[in-house]
Amino acid sequence: MKRVLITGASGFIGSHLIDQALKLGWETIAVLRKTSSREWIPSENVHVELLDLEDPAALSLQMNALIEKYGRINYVIHNAGITHAKRKEAFVRVNVETTRNLAGILAAQQQPPDRFVLISSLAAMGPGDPSTYQPIQVDFRPQPVSAYGRSKLMAEQYLESLGAFPVTIIRPTAVYGPRDRDFLQFFRMIAGGFEPALGWHRQMISMIHVEDLAASVLHLADKGRNTIYLASDGQFYDKMVLGAIIRKALGRTTFRISFPLTPLKAAVGINEFIQRPFGRMPFLNLDKLKEISSANWLCDSSELWNDSGQKPTYLLEEGLIHTAEWYRKMGWL
Ligand SMILES: NC(=O)c1ccc[n+]([C@@H]2O[C@H](COP(=O)([O-])OP(=O)(O)OC[C@H]3O[C@@H](n4cnc5c(N)ncnc54)[C@H](OP(=O)(O)O)[C@@H]3O)[C@@H](O)[C@H]2O)c1
Numbered sequence: 001m002k003r004v005l006i007t008g009a010s011g012f013i014g015s016h017l018i019d020q021a022l023k024l025g026w027e028t029i030a031v032l033r034k035t036s037s038r039e040w041i042p043s044e045n046v047h048v049e050l051l052d053l054e055d056p057a058a059l060s061l062q063m064n065a066l067i068e069k070y071g072r073i074n075y076v077i078h079n080a081g082i083t084h085a086k087r088k089e090a091f092v093r094v095n096v097e098t099t100r101n102l103a104g105i106l107a108a109q110q111q112p113p114d115r116f117v118l119i120s121s122l123a124a125m126g127p128g129d130p131s132t133y134q135p136i137q138v139d140f141r142p143q144p145v146s147a148y149g150r151s152k153l154m155a156e157q158y159l160e161s162l163g164a165f166p167v168t169i170i171r172p173t174a175v176y177g178p179r180d181r182d183f184l185q186f187f188r189m190i191a192g193g194f195e196p197a198l199g200w201h202r203q204m205i206s207m208i209h210v211e212d213l214a215a216s217v218l219h220l221a222d223k224g225r226n227t228i229y230l231a232s233d234g235q236f237y238d239k240m241v242l243g244a245i246i247r248k249a250l251g252r253t254t255f256r257i258s259f260p261l262t263p264l265k266a267a268v269g270i271n272e273f274i275q276r277p278f279g280r281m282p283f284l285n286l287d288k289l290k291e292i293s294s295a296n297w298l299c300d301s302s303e304l305w306n307d308s309g310q311k312p313t314y315l316l317e318e319g320l321i322h323t324a325e326w327y328r329k330m331g332w333l
Pocket of ligand 1: 007008009010011012013014032033035036037053054079080081082083094098119120121122171172173174175176
C-alpha cells in the first residue's frame with residue numbers, strides 16, 4: 001500500500017487531495033496545524049498529524065517521530081500555502097520557508113520519499129502575452145506579477161537546487177469546486193443580481209475543477225517524473241462565460257458593471273499606500289489587481305493529462321453547475 005503525506009489538509013485543495021488519496025486506497029497522513037479546522041477531514045482511515053512547518057528544528061524532530069511511527073513515506077504532497085496575506089513578507093515565510101524546511105529535512109533522510117510534489121501556481125509563471133493570447137507553455141520564462149507568484153517561483157527554485165531529490169511541481173491555474181470560498185464570493189454577487197467586471201478588454205482564462213486537480217496530482221506522484229506541469233482542464237475560456245454559466249446555474253439575471261481599470265488602479269494604490277504604515281495589505285491590492293485583470297491566463301496542460309493518464313471529469317459548465325449545487329446544499333448560497 002502506498003503511503004502519502006499531505007500538508008495543508010484542512011484547506012480547499014488539501015481536503016480534496018485527502019479524499020482522492022483515500023479513493024486510491026493509499027495510507028493517508030493529513031498534516032494540520034493545532035489551529036486548523038477538521039471540518040473536511042474524514043473521521044475514519046486518515047492519520048492526522050500536527051506539524052510545525054515554519055519551525056525547522058521542531059519539524060525535524062516531528063518528522064523523525066512520524067517516520068518512526070508509520071515507516072517511510074512514499075509521497076509527500078506539499079500543498080500548504082497562502083494565496084492572500086495581510087503582509088507581503090508572509091508569502092515568503094509560508095510559501096518559501098515551509099517548502100525549504102520540509103524538503104530540506106526529507107532530502108537529508110537516509111530513505112527519502114519516492115517523490116515530493118509541490119503545489120505551486122500558474123502565478124509563478126505570470127500571465128501570458130496579452131496581444132496574441134498564446135497559451136502559456138511550461139518552458140516560457142517565468143515573469144510573476146505578484147509577491148504571491150514570486151514566492152511560489154522561489155519555492156520551486158529551491159526544490160530544483162536540491163539536485164537528486166525527486167520533485168514534481170504542479171502549477172494549477174484558478175481552481176474551483178466544492179469547499180472553495182474564493183469563487184463563492186463571485187457566486188454570491190451573481191445571486192444578489194450584481195456582476196462586476198474589470199475593464200473592457202478581452203480576458204481569456206483557464207480553470208480546473210478541484211476533484212480533477214487532486215486526482216491528477218496523485219497519479220503524477222505515482223508516475224514519478226522530475227518535471228513541472230501546468231494544470232488546467234485543457235480548455236480556453238472567455239471570462240464572460242464564467243458569469244453567464246453561473247447566472248444560468250442560479251437562474252438569475254444580473255446588473256453587469258465594468259469598472260474602468262485606470263481609476264480603479266489609482267484607488268487601490270492609494271488605499272494600499274494608506275495601509276502600508278500599519279503593515280497591512282488590503283485584500284484587493286495592486287498585485288491582486290494585476291493578476292485578476294490580466295488578459296491572458298491560458299495555459300497548455302496537455303502534458304499533465306498525458307502523463308497522469310487521466311481525463312478531466314468536469315469542463316467549466318458542468319463544473320460550475322456542480323459547484324453551485326454544492327453551495328446551495330450547504331446553505332452557502
Ligand atoms: N485555490 C486556487 O485557486 C489555487 C490555485 C493555484 C495554486 N494554489 C495553491 O494550492 C495550495 C492550497 O490552496 P487552497 O486554495 O486550498 O488554500 P486554503 O484553502 O487557504 O488552504 C491552505 C492550507 O494551507 C495551510 N497553511 C497555511 N499557512 C500555513 C502554515 N504557515 N503552516 C502550515 N500550514 C499552513 C492551511 O492551514 P490552516 O487551515 O491551519 O490555515 C490550509 O490547510 C496553496 O499552496 C496555493 O498556493 C491554489
